[in-house]
Amino acid sequence: MQRVHHIGIAVENLETAVATYQAFLDDVEIEYEEVPSQKVKVAVIPLGDSRLEFLQPTSPDSPIAGFIEKRGQGIQHICIEVNDINEALKKLEEKGYKLIDKEPREGAMGMKIAFVHPKSTGGVLLELSQKK
Ligand code: ZN
Numbered sequence: 001m002q003r004v005h006h007i008g009i010a011v012e013n014l015e016t017a018v019a020t021y022q023a024f025l026d027d028v029e030i031e032y033e034e035v036p037s038q039k040v041k042v043a044v045i046p047l048g049d050s051r052l053e054f055l056q057p058t059s060p061d062s063p064i065a066g067f068i069e070k071r072g073q074g075i076q077h078i079c080i081e082v083n084d085i086n087e088a089l090k091k092l093e094e095k096g097y098k099l100i101d102k103e104p105r106e107g108a109m110g111m112k113i114a115f116v117h118p119k120s121t122g123g124v125l126l127e128l129s130q131k132k
Helices: 014-022 063-071 085-094
Strands: 003-010 031-035 040-047 050-057 074-081 111-116 126-131
Touching (some): 003 063, 014 050, 074 111, 085 126
Parallel strands (some): 074 126
């Protein structure tokens, strides 16, 4: 199965961002987590089979802080869940895609993740993920 696992949104403040969406969503259970490797705090709003992932930087040298400084708050990446992330990365590398991560690493929500550079994907930072 391949699907949009989540949409990543860079925000300055998780609570404010989450409240904005809670205003029109019914009965959402928000999960909070911190991902030290990416220097972010994360809030996840489940939406059916997919999710919104809000990312707030915890340090000025977080990639999310850099994104907000350059482009402002907003959609930062799209995550596609694949069955086999190693195979997907191998395929992309063979086809000449520019990979940010050649090996999967630990992501939020207990997933293995890897990023593909927006230069290879029509300007979209693409996250691939696989359940562990
Ligand atoms: Zn993500």
